[in-house]
Amino acid sequence: xxxxxxxxxxxxxxxxxxxxxxxxxxxxxxxxxxxxxxxxxxxxxxxxxxxxxxxxxxxxxxxxxxxxxxxxxxxxxxxxxxxxxxxxxxxxxxxxxxxxxxxxxxxxxxxxxxxxxxxxxxxxxxxxxxxxxxxxxxxxxxxxxxxxxxxxxxxxxxxxxxxxxxxxxxxxxxxxxxxxxxxxxxxxxxxxxxxxxxxxxxxxxxxxxxxxxxxxxxxxxxxxxxxxxxxxxxxxxxxxxxxxxxxxxxxxxxxxxxxxxxxxxxxxxxxxxxxxxxxxxxxxxxxxxxxxxxxxxxxxxxxxxxxxxxxxxxxxxxxxxxxxxxxxxxxxxxxxxxxxxxxxxxxxxxxxxxxxxxxxxxxxxxxxxxxxxxxxxxxxxxxxxxxxxxxxxxxxxxxxxxxxxxxxxxxxxxxxxxxxxxxxxxxxxxxxxxxxxxxxxxxxxxxxxxxxxxxxxxxxxxxxxxxxxxxxxxxxxxxxxxxxxxxxxxxxxxxxxxxxxxxxxxxxxxxxxxxxxxxxxxxxxxxxxxxxxxxxxxxxxxxxxxxxxxxxxxxxxxxxxxxxxxxxxxxxxxxxxxxxxxxxxxxxxxxxxxxxxxxxxxxxxxxxxxxxxxx
Amino acid sequence: xxxxxxxxxxxxxxxxxxxxxxxxxxxxxxxxxxxxxxxxxxxxxxxxxxxxxxxxxxxxxxxxxxxxxxxxxxxxxxxxxxxxxxxxx
Numbered sequence: 205x206x207x208x209x210x211x212x213x214x215x216x217x218x219x220x221x222x223x224x225x226x227x228x229x230x231x232x233x234x235x236x237x238x239x240x241x242x243x244x245x246x247x248x249x250x251x252x253x254x255x256x257x258x259x260x261x262x263x264x265x266x267x268x269x270x271x272x273x274x275x276x277x278x279x280x281x282x283x284x285x286x287x288x289x290x291x292x293x294x295x296x297x298x299x300x301x302x303x304x305x306x307x308x309x310x311x312x313x314x315x316x317x318x319x320x321x322x323x324x325x326x327x328x329x330x331x332x333x334x335x336x337x338x339x340x341x342x343x344x345x346x347x348x349x350x351x352x353x354x355x356x357x358x359x360x361x362x363x364x365x366x367x368x369x370x371x372x373x374x375x376x377x378x379x380x381x382x383x384x385x386x387x388x389x390x391x392x393x394x395x396x397x398x399x400x401x402x403x404x405x406x407x408x409x410x411x412x413x414x415x416x417x418x419x420x421x422x423x424x425x426x427x428x429x430x431x432x433x434x435x436x437x438x439x440x441x442x443x444x445x446x447x448x449x450x451x452x453x454x455x456x457x458x459x460x461x462x463x464x465x466x467x468x469x470x471x472x473x474x475x476x477x478x479x480x481x482x483x484x485x486x487x488x489x490x491x492x493x494x495x496x497x498x499x500x501x502x503x504x505x506x507x508x509x510x511x512x513x514x515x516x517x518x519x520x521x522x523x524x525x526x527x528x529x530x531x532x533x534x535x536x537x538x539x540x541x542x543x544x545x546x547x548x549x550x551x552x553x554x555x556x557x558x559x560x561x562x563x564x565x566x567x568x569x570x571x572x573x574x575x576x577x578x579x580x581x582x583x584x585x586x587x588x589x590x591x592x593x594x595x596x597x598x599x600x601x602x603x604x605x606x607x608x609x610x611x612x613x614x615x616x617x618x619x620x621x622x623x624x625x626x627x628x629x630x631x632x633x634x635x636x637x638x639x640x641x642x643x644x645x646x647x648x649x650x651x652x653x654x655x656x657x658x659x660x661x662x663x664x665x666x667x668x669x670x671x672x673x674x675x676x677x678x679x680x681x682x683x684x685x686x687x688x689x690x691x692x693x694x695x696x697x698x699x700x701x702x703x704x705x706x707x708x709x710x711x712x713x714x715x716x717x718x719x720x721x722x723x724x725x726x727x728x729x730x731x732x733x734x735x736x737x738x739x740x741x742x743x744x745x746x747x748x749x750x751x752x753x754x755x756x757x758x759x760x761x762x763x764x765x766x767x768x769x770x771x772x773x774x775x776x777x778x779x780x781x782x783x784x785x786x787x788x789x790x791x792x793x794x795x796x797x798x799x800x801x802x803x804x805x806x807x808x809x810x811x812x813x814x815x816x817x818x819x
Numbered sequence: 820x821x822x823x824x825x826x827x828x829x830x831x832x833x834x835x836x837x838x839x840x841x842x843x844x845x846x847x848x849x850x851x852x853x854x855x856x857x858x859x860x861x862x863x864x865x866x867x868x869x870x871x872x873x874x875x876x877x878x879x880x881x882x883x884x885x886x887x888x889x890x891x892x893x894x895x896x897x898x899x900x901x902x903x904x905x906x907x908x
């Protein structure tokens with residue numbers, strides 16, 4: 205045996221352009237054996253998994269962030285460059301797997317040529333081979349392998365056996381790599397590489413003279429100056445319709461489930477403080493938050509599917525001009541859309557915005573998008589405002605969403621105006637070919653979202669729920685007569701009341717806002733606890749609505765609605781802003797301006813309404 | 820030289836639905852412009868490539884969707900202005 209054959213691949217990294225199907229391939233290779241974290245010191249998602257080679261050996265796979273070039277423009281590209289040039293804390297992979305889109309080799313071959321200079325063993329994957337055949341693209345694989353002097357395998361990420369060729373290759377001994385000489389190229393070198401690419405491409409790939417890609421025709425319609433916007437409006441309408449109607453049904457089931465658990469515990473446990481803690485504190489509190497899981501997942505299902513199909517970049521294209529009026533670019537659209545589910549993934553999605561000022565502006569306004577945690581509070585108060593008029597209630601709900609968007613655009617416009625000399629960031633983005641979303645990747649994506657949410661519920665929210673219950677119960681348990689007057693919570697509410705009295709909040713609201721910092725939806729259950737409601741979640745909501753309808757003046761209801769639109773009632777958002785900007789200052793700016801806006805809006809609303817409705 | 824230059828226009832001037840061939844790409848002196856142009860070159864906007872103006876935006880005909888090879892790119896007029904093309908007749 206020669207020395208070469210002893211070296212087997214233990215650790216590979218997937219390198220490739222965005223949209224080359226790399227993540228779908230990663231999902232096929234590793235299934236659910238994945239670990240998602242961040243790269244040390246930067247907020248770029250690090251995805252690593254374990255796969256089996258054809259002979260059954262387990263090896264590690266790192267899914268590098270997508271990069272057009274090692275001449276990095278975005279954080280993502282910088283991480284990829286640093287990992288494979290050995291300038292990071294990551295262990296260098298034994299083998300670099302350069303994933304290319306077989307339908308688009310003209311674009312993707314350049315990265316292969318660049319990666320060839322890194323001094324790492326390299327394999328080229330021709331992905332989406334099924335699609336290339338459909339389009340009539342013929343690739344002379346043997347000649348391409350000879351021209352590149354690299355092994356080449358074909359893959360189809362959507363087929364269960366689509367990566368078998370790659371799995372077999374990974375059992376072969378590693379080939380020696382040429383010595384490294386990568387340096388960031390200048391204009392002349394890029395032009396020289398492009399001449400090489402064109403030469404190789406012309407010798408090895410035969411494409412039909414007529415471009416059969418239906419994407420052009422679809423684009424003529426979906427990016428039409430009029431029809432494009434009609435379709436976009438319809439897509440958003442259907443998305444939110446599904447979120448609200450589908451989410452309602454599923455949330456109902458979850459509520460029933462938690463109700464049944466609570467009844468079972470009540471029937472089997474002796475009455476006392478411990479039962480109170482379990483039933484009202486833990487089951488009631490956690491159940492009150494878990495009911496939003498369906499809505500979050502439905503919104504993410506739409507976002508993931510629209511992104512995988514290639515539509516979202518088109519939406520960003522259409523909205524570039526309207527959003528530039530507010531000083532943003534179309535690139536901010538996807539993060540802001542995600543923020544309607546939850547500001548945290550929304551803020552994390554700003555990582556794709558390469559321009560720092562644009563990214564910061566998007567982070568600062570993301571919390572103004574009406575996240576799903578606001579829905580229960582909006583629903584409760586709007587229902588109390590219009591108990592008999594569903595139409596008016598729906599219109600007010602829409603109005604609250606619009607208000608958040610208008611406020612966000614206004615804030616973005618002010619940030620832009622305060623920084624007149626800032627250069628505009630480029631839009632330049634790929635509008636990838638349309639395709640059917642890969643089911644496996646959708647399921648894995650949704651699973652990740654669900655786990656992130658449930659982990660938060662199981663830790664922070666559970667802990668806060670228990671603490672809240674204690675504050676309401678100590679030193680003397682509340683009951684329907686004395687409300688919460690004899691508890692710690694009562695004292696705190698009494699103190700906070702002085703701050704919130706000018707905007708019309710009573711002691712119960714003032715105190716409910718404190719646990720509401722953990723999650724806005726907790727405000728509802730905290731109000732329920734404050735008013736000492738008993739029974740299952742459904743009952744509590746109904747009793748609470750009636751009491752609010754009866755006892756709160758109109759001015760207070762409106763004031764609280766406005767407060768919920770603006771106030772940064774979410775500690776997790778603070779944490780994620782600090783992490784993503786790396787700056788305490790930006791975090792306090794975000795919190796400060798939102799509290800200021802909220803207090804001002806509520807103050808004006810309360811005082812004006814009180815004045816107008818005064819007898 | 821003068822004659823061939825007369826036929827080239829910047830890409831943002833190419834009417835919707837028309838094809839052209841990239842003549843050259845201007846490299847500006849400022850670093851932001853250089854970075855952008857380097858990326859345009861890396862994405863394949865190099866001399867000899869065929870481009871199609873797929874769509875123009877509604878307001879001020881901005882942004883533009885341009886087909887290059889098997890890829891469509893979205894870019895703004897001022898970004899496209901660095902690319903000089905010869906319209907096909």
